[in-house]
Amino acid sequence: MFWRKISQTDYRILLAVARSLSYSDVAKAARVSPSYASLKVRKLGASAWFRFWVDYRAMGLSPTYVLCKYSKSFLAALSRFQLPYVRGVRKVWGADGVKLLVEATPPLGLERRFAYLLPVAVEDVWVAEWEAKYVPGESRLLVHTGSSIEVKWDEMPAALKESKPALSAGMRGLRTVDALDLLILREKEKDCFLSLSKIGERVKASQQLVSYHFRKHLKPLWIANCIEPKKLEFPIIYRVEADSVKLALSLLSALSRVPSLVSALALQGSERTVIIILNVQPDEVPKIHAGLLSVEGVRRAELVAFIDPSEGVYHGLTAHLGLLDGTWSLEPLEEALEEAFER
Structure with a gap:
């Protein structure tokens, strides 16, 4: 992983990425030249996605994970078709066998209707009331040795007392977005530093129009830039x-500084429950478990499943396929499912 071997200068650049919208912003924050910042960010980006992270709930979408029984036909169909709202699906191994984990952003309030439309046997639906991603920042959990970043899981109780970074909590008022906004966001989620001119070429719109939509519609929804690994090593759930809900949110905040975090969410309707997806090495699991249980107020910490990194499909943002007359709808999903499973 990118963070297991990183120089002091590269670490400063990594810290600058979180709140920067351009290589020039990174350079200024890290006190390096723009060309050097660009070179180093691209190098770091060889093993990680630098994503433009927005408040989906303010768009009327809901970050959701669906745990279901393994279906080879569903996995095969997703490898050929993009379904509205479905970002990707992974094969996972739980205590009672093999399953699938579907990552999605369905319409707010329709999460369970969305889940039960899928042609799979649904076992659980995890809807994020609050969500955390890895946003680079200083923390008592982290130690930079000069050549790598180490996570000190035994510092978790102390880390919870630190100031809290931003979470995706749906605190903004609802904002209307259109298909072009979503196509721009789709590209920005692949590379948060991709130029608007390049995006214009990809979405077949003028740079002026792309710039207007980005500035007026997407930038107000921006939380931070988050980082996700391109290659999963030993991912666990x-x-x-x-x-208490307060402790759950503190856990999310502390975890948002951990480079191995893929996603963490406090569940809607059960906000004291936190689901954590981490990309770790096997020998880290006992340290993580001990660190979590060392926190006063943590009643239970259990390993739910292992994600199989060798089998899965990822499409990224597909919400633009769910717009119907300018509003979110599940009808396009139903139509897409009929087409996908007729063949």
């Missing part, structure tokens, strides 16, 4: 039960 943890479930943590806290004794």
Whole structure:
């Protein structure tokens, strides 16, 4: 992983990425030249996605994971078709066998209707009331040795007392977005530093129009730039039960500084429950488990499943396929499912 071998200068650049919209912004924050910043960000980006992270709930979308029984036909269909709202699907191994984990952003309030439309046997639906991603920043959990970043899981209790970084909490008022906004966002989620002129070429719109939509519609929704690994090593899913919502949110905040975090969410309707997806090495699991259980107020921490990195499909943002007359609808999903499973 990119963070297991990183120089002091590269670490400064990594920290600057979170709040920067351009290579020039990174250079200014990291105190290096723009050309050097561009070179180093691209180098770091060889093993990680630098994503433009927005408040989906303010768009009327809901970050959701659907845990379901394994279906080879569903996995095969997703490799050929893009379904509205479905970002990707992974094969996972739980205590009672093989399953699928579907990552999606369905319309707000329609998460369970969305899940049960899928041609799979649904076992659980995890809807994020609050969500955390890896946003580079300083933390007591982290130690930069000069050549790598180490996570000190035994510092978790102390880390919870630190100031809290931003979470995706749907605190903004609802904002209307259109298909062009979503296509621009799709490209920005692949590379948060991709130029608007390049995006214009890809979405077949003028740079002026792309710039207007980005500035007026997407930038107000921006939380930060987050980082996700391109290659999963030993990804695991943890479930943590806290004794209060406040503690659950503190856990999300602390975890948002951990480079191995893929995603963490406090569940809608059960906000004291936190689902954590981490990309780790096998020998880290006991340290993670001990660190979580060392926190006063954590009632339970359990390893739910292992994600199989060798089998899965990822399409990224597909919400633009769900717009119907300018509003979110599940009808396009139903039509897409009929087409995908007729063949």
